[in-house]
Amino acid sequence: MKQVRVGLVGIGAVGTELVKILRERKFPASDIRILARSERDETVAGETFHVLPASAPNAFQGLDYVFFAGTEGAKGASRQYGWQAVEQGAVAIDNGDDFRMDDRVPLVVPEVNPEALANHRGFIANPNCSTIIAMMALGPLHRAARIRRFTASTYQSVSGTGQAAIDELDRQVRQYAAGEPLQSEMYPRQIAFNVLPAIGGLKDTMPGYTSEEAKMLFETRKILGDDAIRVSATCVRVPVFCGHAEALNIEFERPVSPEEAREILANAPGVTVTDDPAAHEWPHPLRCAGKDDVLVGRVRPDDSVENGLCLFVARDNIRKGAALNAVQIAEALL
Amino acid sequence: MKQVRVGLVGIGAVGTELVKILRERKFPASDIRILARSERDETVAGETFHVLPASAPNAFQGLDYVFFAGTEGAKGASRQYGWQAVEQGAVAIDNGDDFRMDDRVPLVVPEVNPEALANHRGFIANPNCSTIIAMMALGPLHRAARIRRFTASTYQSVSGTGQAAIDELDRQVRQYAAGEPLQSEMYPRQIAFNVLPAIGGLKDTMPGYTSEEAKMLFETRKILGDDAIRVSATCVRVPVFCGHAEALNIEFERPVSPEEAREILANAPGVTVTDDPAAHEWPHPLRCAGKDDVLVGRVRPDDSVENGLCLFVARDNIRKGAALNAVQIAEALL
Numbered sequence: 001m002k003q004v005r006v007g008l009v010g011i012g013a014v015g016t017e018l019v020k021i022l023r024e025r026k027f028p029a030s031d032i033r034i035l036a037r038s039e040r041d042e043t044v045a046g047e048t049f050h051v052l053p054a055s056a057p058n059a060f061q062g063l064d065y066v067f068f069a070g071t072e073g074a075k076g077a078s079r080q081y082g083w084q085a086v087e088q089g090a091v092a093i094d095n096g097d098d099f100r101m102d103d104r105v106p107l108v109v110p111e112v113n114p115e116a117l118a119n120h121r122g123f124i125a126n127p128n129c130s131t132i133i134a135m136m137a138l139g140p141l142h143r144a145a146r147i148r149r150f151t152a153s154t155y156q157s158v159s160g161t162g163q164a165a166i167d168e169l170d171r172q173v174r175q176y177a178a179g180e181p182l183q184s185e186m187y188p189r190q191i192a193f194n195v196l197p198a199i200g201g202l203k204d205t206m207p208g209y210t211s212e213e214a215k216m217l218f219e220t221r222k223i224l225g226d227d228a229i230r231v232s233a234t235c236v237r238v239p240v241f242c243g244h245a246e247a248l249n250i251e252f253e254r255p256v257s258p259e260e261a262r263e264i265l266a267n268a269p270g271v272t273v274t275d276d277p278a279a280h281e282w283p284h285p286l287r288c289a290g291k292d293d294v295l296v297g298r299v300r301p302d303d304s305v306e307n308g309l310c311l312f313v314a315r316d317n318i319r320k321g322a323a324l325n326a327v328q329i330a331e332a333l334l
Numbered sequence: 335m336k337q338v339r340v341g342l343v344g345i346g347a348v349g350t351e352l353v354k355i356l357r358e359r360k361f362p363a364s365d366i367r368i369l370a371r372s373e374r375d376e377t378v379a380g381e382t383f384h385v386l387p388a389s390a391p392n393a394f395q396g397l398d399y400v401f402f403a404g405t406e407g408a409k410g411a412s413r414q415y416g417w418q419a420v421e422q423g424a425v426a427i428d429n430g431d432d433f434r435m436d437d438r439v440p441l442v443v444p445e446v447n448p449e450a451l452a453n454h455r456g457f458i459a460n461p462n463c464s465t466i467i468a469m470m471a472l473g474p475l476h477r478a479a480r481i482r483r484f485t486a487s488t489y490q491s492v493s494g495t496g497q498a499a500i501d502e503l504d505r506q507v508r509q510y511a512a513g514e515p516l517q518s519e520m521y522p523r524q525i526a527f528n529v530l531p532a533i534g535g536l537k538d539t540m541p542g543y544t545s546e547e548a549k550m551l552f553e554t555r556k557i558l559g560d561d562a563i564r565v566s567a568t569c570v571r572v573p574v575f576c577g578h579a580e581a582l583n584i585e586f587e588r589p590v591s592p593e594e595a596r597e598i599l600a601n602a603p604g605v606t607v608t609d610d611p612a613a614h615e616w617p618h619p620l621r622c623a624g625k626d627d628v629l630v631g632r633v634r635p636d637d638s639v640e641n642g643l644c645l646f647v648a649r650d651n652i653r654k655g656a657a658l659n660a661v662q663i664a665e666a667l668l
Contacts, residue, residue, distance in 0.1 A: 149638050153487030153581040155529045155570065169527075177511035188614035189621075193503075193574050195489045197581070197616050197632055197646045208592060208634025208644075210611070217638075230638035234581040234646060236489065239573050240527050247487040247531070247568040249583075258542060277544065280522035282531050287523075298531055300542025304483050304551075304564035310542075312531045312568060 003030035004334070007066035007090060009054050009077045011036060011044050013163045014095055015069035017323035019045040027327060028334070035059055035066075035081075060085035065330045068094040069322070086122035093124050093329050095322050097211075100125040100219060107222045110328040111269040112139035116223075117332055124329055129321025130154050130212060130235060131219040133244055136294040136320075137313050140268035141261060142224055145307075146253040149230040152216055153247045156199060157240040157285060158191060159318050165191070169239055192239050199235040210235060243285025244317040247298075252307040258299045261309055265296050270320070275299050283314035291316055292324055337364035338668070341400035341424060343388050343411045345370060345378050347497045348429055349403035351657035353379040361661060362668070369393055369400075369415075394419040399664045402428040403656070420456035427458050427663050429656045431545075434459040434553060441556045444662040445603040446473035450557075451666055458663055463655025464488050464546060464569060465553040467578055470628040470654075471647050474602035475595060476558055479641075480587040483564040486550055487581045490533060491574040491619060492525060493652050499525070503573055526573050533569040544569060577619025578651040581632075586641040592633045595643055599630050604654075609633050617648035625650055626658055 006022065006029040008015055015034075022029055023045070034044065035054035042051050052059065054077065060066055066085040068078035078094040085092045099105045106116040107125045112135050117124065127135065134152055141147060158165040165186045172182045172192035184190050200211030205218070216233035266273050274281050275297035283295035294315040302308025315321065340356065340363040342349055349368075356363055357379070368378065369388035376385050386393065388411065394400055400419040402412035412428040419426045433439040440450040441459045446469050451458065461469065468486055475481060492499040499520045506516045506526035518524050534545030539552070550567035600607050608615050609631040617629035628649040636642025649655065 151485060151583045151636075151638065153568070155489070155572070173507050174511045177508045189618060194577075194618055194620045195572055195574060195579055196618055197579065198611050198614065202611055208632075232583060232636045232638040232642070232644060234487070234583075234632065234644060236579075236581065236646075238489070238529055240529060243528075245529055245531065245570075247570065249485045249566060249568075277532050277536055280532065284523060284528055284530055286528045298542075298568065302485075302566045304485065304566040308566070310566060310568060312570075 001028045003028050004064035005029070005031045005033070005062055007033045007035055007060055007063040007085070008069060009035045009066065009081065010069035011042065012069065013159055013166065013318050014322045016045050017318045018067055018069055018326060019047065021319065021323050021327045025327060027331070033063060054081055058088065060088040060090050063090040066090045066092050067326050068092060068096060082123060091122050091124065091333060093126060093326050095126045095326055097128060097215065099123060100127065101222065107219060108329050109135045109139065109223055109325060110332045111136060113223050113225065114332055126322060126326045126329065127219045127223060128212070128215040129160055129317040130156060130244060130246065131216055131223070132321055132325050133294055133313055133315045133317070134216065134246055134248065135220065135223055136270055136315070137265060137296050137311055138250065139224065140264050141250065141256065144264050145256045147229055148251045148253055150248055150250040152231070152233040154233065154235045155238045155245040156235060157238065157242050157244055157317060159242045160244060160321065161186060166241055169241060187237070191237060194239065196237040197234065199237055240285045242289045242316060242318060243314055244321060245283060245285055245312065245314040248311045248313065249302050250309045250311065251305055252309065255307050256309050258301060258309070261299050270294060271296055273297065283312055285314055288314045288316045290319065292320060294320065335362045337362050338398035339363070339365045339367070339396055341367045341369060341394055341397040341419070342403060343369045343400065343415060344403035345376065346403065347493055347500065347652055348656045350379050351652045352401055352403055352660065353381065355653065355657050355661045359661060361665070367397060388415055392422065394422040394424050397424040400424045400426050401660050402426060402430060416457060425456050425458065425667060427460060427660050429460045429660055431462060431549065433457065434461065435556065441553060442663050443469045443473065443557055443659060444666045445470060447557050447559065448666055460656060460660045460663065461553045461557060462546070462549040463494055463651040464490060464578060464580065465550055465557070466655055466659050467628055467647055467649045467651070468550065468580055468582065469554065469557050470604055470649070471599060471630050471645055472584065473558065474598050475584065475590065478598050479590045481563055482585045482587055484582055484584040486565070486567040488567065488569045489572045489574070489579040490569060491572065491576050491578055491651060493576045494578060494655065495520060500575055503575060521571070525571060528573065530571040531568065533571055574619045576623045576650060576652060577648055578655060579617060579619055579646065579648040582645045582647065583636050584643045584645065585639055586643065589641050590643050592635060592643065595633050604628060605630055607631065617646055619648055622648045622650050624653065626654060628654065
């Protein structure tokens with residue numbers, strides 16, 4: 001296979017996972033150039049890289065694909081350098097949310113809307129982690145029976161916030177075990193032994209909703225190419241290190257039985273149905289950690305509404321929520 | 335005030351909280367007789383009680399009110415002794431779920447349906463903790479604008495399972511801090527740093543749903559006296575010691591604006607509106623621990639459906655979920 005040259009801007013939790021996934025999947029990268037604020041040597045996923053400054057005039061020259069791993073420090077890097085990377089000949093794949101709703105930029109979950117990659121202009125956006133997880137299960141069901149509306153209540157792990165939030169949960173739990181007072185820095189309230197029903201700031205485009213909740217509506221419409229679909233989400237942070245879960249109540253255009261839904265999902269790429277509650281088999285964050293597939297279970301009728309169905313889904317948010325999906329976009333383009 | 339004699343069967347988490355609340359609220363109890371499997375001295379909420387066997391022939395003689403605090407060991411005690419207590423002249427107030435759907439037994443949240451206490455036959459049931467929490471917010475809204483349907487996704491703390499589950503989360507977190515393997519005994523999967531989307535066994539009366547989820551439907555209909563109301567719940571255990579939270583999507587018979595909903599809720603007994611997301615003011619489990627009121631926030635339109643509204647609610651599940659509600663039932667009867 002032809003070897004390509006890969007760039008990576010940002011080496012937080014997502015960037016680190018990206019390097020891991022590129023290696024695991026034997027992505028044909030002859031070279032990985034890591035770009036950040038300053039020049040230095042840094043070990044990422046067990047490899048030592050000579051990090052170069054992203055601000056250098058020809059930082060992206062010679063690269064085929066550049067991943068913008070936008071958590072924490074690297075937030076906004078694609079706004080600063082994204083189109084510059086494209087001008088210098090690379091395809092930019094952006095994990096951040098700066099360009100997701102930009103008409104020039106396809107928003108892609110490779111298993112769900114690979115067709116959106118056709119005729120791209122060198123800049124492709126990775127959806128938000130909660131949206132990707134929902135789309136993996138809802139995309140195949142939408143194609144089969146058209147979704148009119150869904151509601152989502154999320155159970156999102158701290159790794160979605162970044163390494164500093166992982167460290168905060170770890171620190172608070174150790175403080176608890178040591179009998180010390182628990183200190184909060186990253187989150188406005190204690191995250192250990194608590195749930196925080198607000199992710200992101202309030203969004204003008206969707207009054208009363210947070211940015212994370214608004215993304216679930218707007219990104220879903222763009223990915224499914226269906227502006228009629230209606231979505232209301234409640235996004236909640238839970239004291240889990242890794243793995244996002246979501247409770248979904250779905251309304252279809254026609255009846256979809258749990259049996260039909262399970263069959264559609266069992267045949268969907270990147271989906272594993274795990275649905276035997278009597279044997280305690282349901283999706284949960286620990287179960288999906290380090291795995292690629294989204295887990296779907298608790299498939300049951302929602303008889304409180306016409307053509308209703310309930311699901312519970314879980315997925316490793318760092319892996320597929322961001323890093324794997326980004327690498328899969330590059331693979332689809334190869 | 336006339337002094338009454340109180341009995342209490344079961345001294346797990348709920349029983350202990352009951353004693354605390356009876357004392358705090360200065361319930362006019364001349365005597366608290368604690369009944370359990372075997373005779374012994376035991377310290378409950380800082381007081382030493384001489385525990386008597388519930389199986390003694392005249393165990394309930396002379397008592398005015400008997401609380402059945404049905405978690406863990408005391409589960410089923412009301413089935414065994416409930417009507418016997420009534421025959422011996424007491425009013426039985428049952429926290430367990432054995433009689434909630436029994437036509438002879440009113441199911442009461444005192445702030446929501448006190449009228450159900452009229453003409454009781456000596457046996458009154460306390461609703462399930464998740465139902466009580468939802469009803470405190472939904473009852474007043476239902477009276478104002480009739481709820482047609484709601485969906486609930488819950489974030490339930492381990493204290494709802496009982497003391498052994500509190501101990502399990504504590505133990506797992508200490509094992510984590512000590513770098514030891516985490517051991518699960520109470521729950522079928524690790525609860526620390528995880529969420530478990532199944533509470534209770536599967537329920538024949540509501541295929542695919544767990545008992546906890548089915549309660550949310552059937553108990554709601556009985557409490558609100560409205561068999562037309564439709565409910566679908568997903569009940570999820572989260573690694574929180576105390577305090578249940580719920581994300582609610584509600585559909586009314588007529589439009590209800592967030593402003594109107596906040597006003598109704600601000601005037602509802604036992605409800606505190608805490609709704610300023612920009613200042614990080616929303617209901618969360620740590621905020622409600624040890625408090626009586628249910629907290630309601632994240633009040634916003636659900637434009638994905640006709641006459642839709644979203645809420646996020648949280649409450650100390652041990653306190654109001656079970657113990658306070660039971661004491662309030664007795665107070666209403668005094």
